[in-house]
Amino acid sequence: MNVRYRVELSQVERSDLKALLSGGKHASRKLKRAQILLAADAGAGDEEIAMSVGVSGSTVYRFREGRQRWPKNLTTFRCRNLWSN
DSSP states (O other): OOOSSOOOOOHHHHHHHHHHHHSSOOOHHHHHHHHHHHHHHTTOOHHHHHHHHTSOHHHHHHHHHHHHTSOGGGHHHHHHHSOOO
């Protein structure tokens, strides 16, 4: 499978996302975004991620594509906050 947009998380980003998923109450949107990022970082394909998270394949593709446009210095900040909305 050819993945056009690759997701590579730093160790800090990965641990922040795992902590977000492991406890507390968070919006469903944030949790799905965290799951998409972690699965993409692990090398899963868009359709595989879509089935496991419960979103469409196009949602995963658009999310990967959008992450590529983040400035490098904002990656950790955005990963921690996962777009507060």
